[in-house]
Amino acid sequence: MTLFRGRRILAGAMTLVAAAALAACGSKTSDSGIAAGVSADVSGDTVKVGLLNSLSGTMAISEVTVRDSIMLAIEEINAAGGVLGKKIQPIGEDGASDWPTFAEKAEKLIREDRVAAVFGCWTSASRKAVKPVFEKNKALLFYPVQYEGLEQSPYIFYTGATTNQQIVPGLDYLKAQGARSLYLVGSDYVFPRTANKIIKAYAAANGMTVLGEDYAPLGSTEFGTITNKVKSSGADAVFNTLNGDSNVAFFKEYKSAGLTAASMPVVSVSIAEEEVKSIGTQYLEGQLTAWNYYQTTSGAANEKFVAAYKAKYGADKPTSDPMEAAYVSVHLWKAMVEKAGTFDVEKVREASSGITFEAPEGLVTVDGPTQHIAKTARIGKVGADGLITEVWNSGQPITPDPYLKSYPWAGGLS
Amino acid sequence: MTTVARDPVTAAEPAPPPPGEPAAGPSRHRFRAAAGFAFGAALLFAVAPLMLSDFRLSLLAKYLCVAMVAVGIGLAWGRGGMLALGQGVFFGLGGYAMAMHLKLADAGPGNMPDFMMLYGQLDELPLWWRPFASPWFALPATVLLPMAVAFVLGSLVFRRRVRGAYFAILSQALAAAMVILLIGQQGTTGGTNGLTDIQGFFGYDLDDPVNQRMVYFIIAGTLLALLALARHLMHSRYGELLVAVRDGEERVRFLGYDPAAVKLVAYVVAAGMAGLAGALFVPAVGIISPALIGIVPSIEFVIGVAVGGRATLLGPVLGAVAVAWARTALSERFPGTWTYLQGLLFVVVVAFLPGGLASLVGLARRRGGEPRDGLLSRVRRRRAGTA
Numbered sequence: 160m161t162l163f164r165g166r167r168i169l170a171g172a173m174t175l176v177a178a179a180a181l182a183a184c185g186s187k188t189s190d191s192g193i194a195a196g197v198s199a200d201v202s203g204d205t206v207k208v209g210l211l212n213s214l215s216g217t218m219a220i221s222e223v224t225v226r227d228s229i230m231l232a233i234e235e236i237n238a239a240g241g242v243l244g245k246k247i248q249p250i251g252e253d254g255a256s257d258w259p260t261f262a263e264k265a266e267k268l269i270r271e272d273r274v275a276a277v278f279g280c281w282t283s284a285s286r287k288a289v290k291p292v293f294e295k296n297k298a299l300l301f302y303p304v305q306y307e308g309l310e311q312s313p314y315i316f317y318t319g320a321t322t323n324q325q326i327v328p329g330l331d332y333l334k335a336q337g338a339r340s341l342y343l344v345g346s347d348y349v350f351p352r353t354a355n356k357i358i359k360a361y362a363a364a365n366g367m368t369v370l371g372e373d374y375a376p377l378g379s380t381e382f383g384t385i386t387n388k389v390k391s392s393g394a395d396a397v398f399n400t401l402n403g404d405s406n407v408a409f410f411k412e413y414k415s416a417g418l419t420a421a422s423m424p425v426v427s428v429s430i431a432e433e434e435v436k437s438i439g440t441q442y443l444e445g446q447l448t449a450w451n452y453y454q455t456t457s458g459a460a461n462e463k464f465v466a467a468y469k470a471k472y473g474a475d476k477p478t479s480d481p482m483e484a485a486y487v488s489v490h491l492w493k494a495m496v497e498k499a500g501t502f503d504v505e506k507v508r509e510a511s512s513g514i515t516f517e518a519p520e521g522l523v524t525v526d527g528p529t530q531h532i533a534k535t536a537r538i539g540k541v542g543a544d545g546l547i548t549e550v551w552n553s554g555q556p557i558t559p560d561p562y563l564k565s566y567p568w569a570g571g572l573s
Numbered sequence: 574m575t576t577v578a579r580d581p582v583t584a585a586e587p588a589p590p591p592p593g594e595p596a597a598g599p600s601r602h603r604f605r606a607a608a609g610f611a612f613g614a615a616l617l618f619a620v621a622p623l624m625l626s627d628f629r630l631s632l633l634a635k636y637l638c639v640a641m642v643a644v645g646i647g648l649a650w651g652r653g654g655m656l657a658l659g660q661g662v663f664f665g666l667g668g669y670a671m672a673m674h675l676k677l678a679d680a681g682p683g684n685m686p687d688f689m690m691l692y693g694q695l696d697e698l699p700l701w702w703r704p705f706a707s708p709w710f711a712l713p714a715t716v717l718l719p720m721a722v723a724f725v726l727g728s729l730v731f732r733r734r735v736r737g738a739y740f741a742i743l744s745q746a747l748a749a750a751m752v753i754l755l756i757g758q759q760g761t762t763g764g765t766n767g768l769t770d771i772q773g774f775f776g777y778d779l780d781d782p783v784n785q786r787m788v789y790f791i792i793a794g795t796l797l798a799l800l801a802l803a804r805h806l807m808h809s810r811y812g813e814l815l816v817a818v819r820d821g822e823e824r825v826r827f828l829g830y831d832p833a834a835v836k837l838v839a840y841v842v843a844a845g846m847a848g849l850a851g852a853l854f855v856p857a858v859g860i861i862s863p864a865l866i867g868i869v870p871s872i873e874f875v876i877g878v879a880v881g882g883r884a885t886l887l888g889p890v891l892g893a894v895a896v897a898w899a900r901t902a903l904s905e906r907f908p909g910t911w912t913y914l915q916g917l918l919f920v921v922v923v924a925f926l927p928g929g930l931a932s933l934v935g936l937a938r939r940r941g942g943e944p945r946d947g948l949l950s951r952v953r954r955r956r957a958g959t960a
Contacts, residue, residue, distance in 0.1 A: 215912045253908040258767070258864050263632065267905065270628040284765045288860055291770040295780045309691055347756050348765035353692060376753065377765075 197296055200273035201502050205248040206241075208233070208492075209268035211279035211289070216256025217378060217403060221481070222281050224433055225303060226251070227472055228482040229278050232489035235467070242493045243502070250274060258288035265289040269298045275502045276301060276492050278485060283307060283349045290315065299504055301492060303485035305428065305450070307353035308561040309572070313508065317531045318488040318523075319481060320451050321561045322357055328536035329398070329426050329449035330361050332551055338395035340368045344385060344409065345400035347374040354400050354428070357563070357572060364568030370394045375401065380408035386416045389423070399427040406430055410442040420445030426538075431479035435545050443541040450480040451534040452520035453547045461519035477546070478519075487518045491525060491532070524556065531559030606804065609887075610797065617793040627782045634789040634857040636897040637796050641850035643878045643889035644799050645843030650875070651883030652807060653839040654819030656737070659744030660847045660874050662751050663719035665866030667848030669755075670718055671855045672768040673702060674711030679772050682706070687770070688763050699761050708775065715852035716845045723844030724837065731833035731840075736822070745868055752867040767862020774856040788856045795853060796890070799846055804886050806842070815839055847874075880922050882929025891930055 200207065210229055212222035233247045241247060250272050252264035261280060268274045269292070276299040280286045283306050293300045293314040305320040333341070341362060345351025355372055362369050370392040373385045386409070389397060401409055406427070413425070426447045432454050435443055454465060454477050464486065468478050491514060496502055499510035512527025524533045533556035539547035563569035621633055642660050649655045676686040677698075685698055704710040726747065730740060755762045763769070777784040806812050817825050818832045825832050855861050864870070874893070881892015899918060903911035926932055 214909050251908045253904050253911065255904065255912075258765075258862050259858055259860055262858065262860060263635075263901070264904075266628055266631075271626070282765075284767070284862065284864070287766040287769045288862070291772075291859060349692070349759060352759050352764065356692075374757075376756070 197270050197273055197298070199275035199298075199502050199504075201245065201275065204245055206243075206245040206502060207248045207250055207272055207274045208489075209265075209272065209274040209277035209279070210249050210251045211254055211261065211264055211268065211277050212251075213256040213281065213285075214251075214253040218254075218256040218281055220437075221403075221433065222254070222279075224476075224479065224482050225279065225281065225485045228468065228478070228486040229489055231468055231471055232486045234471075236489065236493055242496050243500070254280070254285060258282075258284045261285040262288045262292050265292045265300070266296070269293075269296045275299075275496075276507075278303070278488055278492075280304070281481070286310075286315070287349075297504055299492075299507065301485075301488035303488050304481045305484075307350045308357075308563065309353065311529055311561055313530070314504070315530065316488065316491070316511070316525070317529075317559075317561070318484045318491065320534055320536070321531055321559050322354065323560045323563055323566070324451060324534050324536050324557045325428060325449050326354055326357060327361065327563075327566070328553055328557070329428065329447075329538060330358065330365075330367075332447075332449075332538045333396050333398075333426060334365055334367065336396075338367065340370050340392075340394045340396075342370050342389045342392050342394040342397045343372040343400070344389065344397060345372075345374055346377050346379075346402045346405055348377060348402075350402075351400035355398075357569065358398055360568050360572055375405055375409075377402065377405070379405050382409045382412040385409070386412040386418070389413075390416050390418055394423065397423060397425040399425050400429060401427075402429045406434060407438045407442075410438055410446075414442050420447075431481065432477035432545070432547060433479050433482075435541055435547065436477065440541065440543060440545045444543055446541050447550075448539045448541065448547055450537055450539065450547075452480045452483040452518075453537065453539050453549060454478045455539075455546050455548050456520055456537070458519065458521060460517050460521075464519040480520075483519050487516060487520075487523060487532075490516050490518075491523075495525070522556065526559050529559050529561055531561060533558050610801070613800075614797060617797070618790065621793075622786065622789070627785065630789055631785050631857060632901060634785075634792045635854065636894045637789075637792045638850045638854040638857060639874065639877060639897050640890040640893040641792075641796055641799055641853070642847045642874045643881065643893035644796070644803050645846035646874060646878045647881075647883055647886070647889035648803055648806065648815075648846075649839045649843040650878065651885070651889070652812065652815045652819065653836055654736075655836060655840055656741040656875070657744055657840065657843060658741045658868075658875060659746075659748040659871050660843070661748045661866035661868075661871035662744075663723060663844040663847035664851035664854070664870075664874075665751060665755075665861070665863075666719045666722060666851065667715040668851030668855050668861035668865065669762075669768065670705065670711055670715045670848075671852035672771060672861045673705040674708060675771045675774065675855065676768055677702070677706045678708075678775070686768075688766065688768070689760065692759050692764065695760065702761065712852075716848045719844040719848030719851075720841050723841045727837040727840045728833075731836045734833075745871065748866065748868050748871045752863040755863045755866075763862070765863060767860060767864070768855075769860045769862070771855060771859045779856055779859060785857075788853070792853045792857060795849065799849070800886065800890065802842075806839075807886060811835070811838065876919060878929075880919065880929055882931030885929075885931040888929050888931030895930065 210226055212226045213219050214223060230249065233249050236242060237246050250268060252268060254261040254264055265277060268277055278301045280289060280300065280302050281304050286302055289300060290312050294312060298314060300315045301318060302315055303318050305325050308322040343355045343358060345355060351374065359369050371388055373388065375382065375385065424447055426449055428449050430448055431450060465478050469476060494514045494516060495507045495511045498514060499506040511525050511530065514525040516523055521535050526533055535556050536553040537549050538551040540550050541547055563572060622630060625633060642664055646657055646660060649657045680686050689695055730743060735743065756764050772779055774784065774788065777787065779785065814830060814835050818835045822832045851861065877893035877896040878889040880896055881890065882888025900915060903914050907914060922929065
C-alpha cells in the first residue's frame with residue numbers, strides 16, 4: 160500500500176520534471192540574444208551607483224572604511240554639481256564577506272537598480288566571484304585594493320596597485336638595503352600564494368634566497384611555530400602577506416621571540432594606518448610597509464582629503480591606501496563620464512585612456528589598455544605615533560603591468 | 574505489518590509523538606499529498622516564473638537548491654535524530670564535481686581550465702581531474718561521490734554508536750577539513766576563489782536568461798522529485814523504523830534490528846540530496862567555493878531546517894527558503910543592520926515555535942485539537958500530566 164502510493168507520487172513528479180525539461184529545452188538556439196547589457200537608468204535627475212562592500216563578517220572592519228571614503232567622494236561631487244548635471248545617488252549593498260553573496264548583490268545592483276557603475280570589493284576571491292557578473296552584463300566595477308595582478312577584465316577598473324607597483328618595488332628596496340635572504344609568511348588564500356610565487360621568481364633572478372614559506376589560515380592566531388622557524392632561519396628580512404587579525408598575533412609573537420625591526424625587518428603589504436592602530440604601535444614601530452599612499456604623504460590634495468575625512472568621520476580616524484584608492488576611483492569615474500559625455504559603459508571605457516586626477520597620492524593616470532592606473536610606489540616606516548612615514552618612493556608613477564610582461568624574470572608566471 | 578516496530582516502543586515509553594505525522598486516514602492522506610504536490614508544482618512552474626523578474630527567479634533557484642539540502646537534513650535529523658552539521662561537505666562534493674566538468678567543457682577538449690594556468694602552472698591536467706571531462710562520469714559522481722563518502726563515514730561512526738553531540742562535532746570537523754584541503758591546493762582547486770566564471774551548461778550558454786530559466790525549471794522539478802522520495806521514505810515501513818531508532822535506539826536493537834544500518838540509509842540519502850543540490854547550484858549561481866561548504870554554511874543549512882520544522886516533510890523546505898529569502902530581503906533593505914534582524918528572527922522562532930514554522934500551520938489548523946509540538950501544546954500537555 161505504502162509502496163504503491165509513493166510510486167504514484169514519484170511518477171507524477173518525474174513526469175513534471177520531464178515536461179519542464181522538454182519545455183525549457185526548446186530554447187537551445189536562443190534568438191532572444193544574450194543579455195546585451197542592462198543599460199543604466201539615467202532618466203531622472205539623479206544617477207545611481209552601487210556600493211558593494213562587506214558591512215558584516217570578517218572583512219567588515221576594513222571594507223567599512225572604504226565605503227566611508229566612497230561616500231565622501233560622492234558628497235564632494237554632488238556638492239560641486241554632480242556628474243553631467245545629475246546628482247549621484249548611492250545604493251549600498253552588503254557583501255557579507257561571502258563571495259557568492261558579492262555575486263548576488265552585484266547582479267541585483269546591475270539588473271534591479273540599474274546603476275551606472277559599482278564601487279567596491281576587497282578580497283581577490285570576491286573580485287573573482289563578481290567578475291563574470293560584470294562581464295556578462297557589460298557593467299562597470301571600480302576595484303580599489305592592491306591585488307596579485309594577472310588579471311585584466313574589460314569591465315573592471317583597478318585603482319589599487321598591481322604587483323609591479325607594490326611588491327616589486329618593495330623587493331627592490333630590500334635588495335638595495337642589502338637583504339640577501341627572505342622568509343615569506345602569508346595568509347592561506349589566493350593573494351599571498353600568488354604574491355609569493357612572484358617573490359620567489361624575483362628572488363631567483365636577483366641572487367636572493369627564500370629560506371622558508373609559511374601560510375596560516377585566514378583568521379588564525381597561532382604563530383608560535385612560524386615565528387620560531389622565522390627566527391632560526393636567520394633571514395635578512397621577512398615578507399609578510401598576512402591579512403586581518405592574524406597580524407596582531409604574528410607581531411606579538413615576533414616581538415616576544417626577541418626579533419626586532421633592526422635585527423630582522425618585516426615588510427608588510429596589507430598593513431595600513433587602520434591596521435596599525437588595531438595591532439598596536441608598540442609591536443610595529445620601525446617595521447616597513449609597501450603602499451602607494453600614506454596619511455602623511457605630502458601635497459595639497461592629501462591635506463584636503465585628510466581634513467575632509469576627519470571632519471566627516473572623526474579626528475581619530477586615519478586614512479589609508481585602499482580608502483584613498485576608493486576615493487580616487489569615484490573621481491576618475493566622474494572624469495571618464497564627463498569626457499565621454501554619456502554614462503554608456505562602452506563609451507566610458509573608450510574615454511578612460513589618459514584620464515588624470517590630482518589624487519591625494521599625487522598625479523594618477525588611467526592606463527587605457529590595462530584599465531589599471533599609473534601610481535607612485537612608496538615604502539614607509541611605522542612611527543611611534545602609529546602613522547607611517549615614507550622612507551623611499553619610486554620618484555614617478557609606475558606604469559601598471561599586471562602580467563609583469565616587462566620583467567624578464569617573470570616569464571614563467573602568466 | 575508496519576506496527577511491528579512502532580507499537581512496543583511507543584507503548585513502553587510515552588515519548589512525545591514525533592511532530593508532523595498526520596493522523597488522518599490513508600485515502601484522505603493520499604488526496605492531500607497529491608493536492609499538495611499539484612499546488613507546489615503550480616506555484617513553482619507557473620506562478621513564480623510569471624511573477625518574478627529574471628534576477629529574482631535565479632535567486633529562487635538558489636534558494637531551492639538550499640531547500641534540497643534541507644529535505645535531506647529533515648530526513649536525517651528530524652526523522653533519524655542525526656544532527657548532520659556537516660552537510661556542506663556533500664554539497665561541496667556535488668558542486669565541485671559538476672563545476673569541474675563544466676570548467677573542462679568550457680575550456681574545450683585538451684585545454685586546461687583558466688585558473689590552473691594562472692595559479693598552478695601545471696603542464697597537464699592533474700590525474701584526478703581527468704575523469705570529470707566525461708559527463709557520464711561527472712553527472713553520476715555529483716550524487717554517488719557524496720553518498721560514498723557518507724557511507725564510509727556513516728559505517729564507521731554508527732557502528733561504534735557515536736551519537737548526539739559527538740556525531741555533530743565529527744561532521745563539523747569533516748567540513749572544516751575539507752575547506753582546508755581545498756584552500757591548500759590552490760593550483761588544482763582554485764583555492765579560496767573556488768571555481769568561478771562557469772559559462773556553459775551542457776552546450777547551453779548560461780549567460781542567456783532563457784537558459785537560466787531552464788536551469789530554474791530543472792531545479793524546481795528536482796526538488797519536487799526529492800520531496801516525493803522523502804515522503805515515500807517517511808511513510809514507508811523504513812520511515813517508521815527510522816523514527817523508532819531516533820526515539821529509542823537501544824529498544825530497536827533489542828527487537829533484532831540493526832540501528833546502524835537504519836541510520837546509515839537516511840544519512841547516505843541525505844548526502845546524495847546535498848550532492849545533487851550542490852551540482853544544480855553551480856549552473857544556477859555560476860560559482861562553487863570553500864566559502865559555501867565550510868562550518869558556517871553547514872550550520873546555516875541546519876538553521877533553515879530548524880526554523881521550518883525539522884520533523885515534517887515541508888517544514889525544512891519552507892524554512893530553508895524563508896531563511897534565505899529573509900537574508901536577501903533584509904540585507905537589501907537594511908544593509909548595515911540586517912544581521913541583527915536575522916538573529917532576532919532565529920531567537921523568536923526558537924523561543925516561541927520550537928516545532929518551527931510548520932508547527933504554526935498545525936497550531937492554526939487544530940485550535941485546541943490534538944497536542945502537537947510547540948510551546949502552547951507542551952504547556953497544555955504538561956497541565957494534562959502527560960509530559
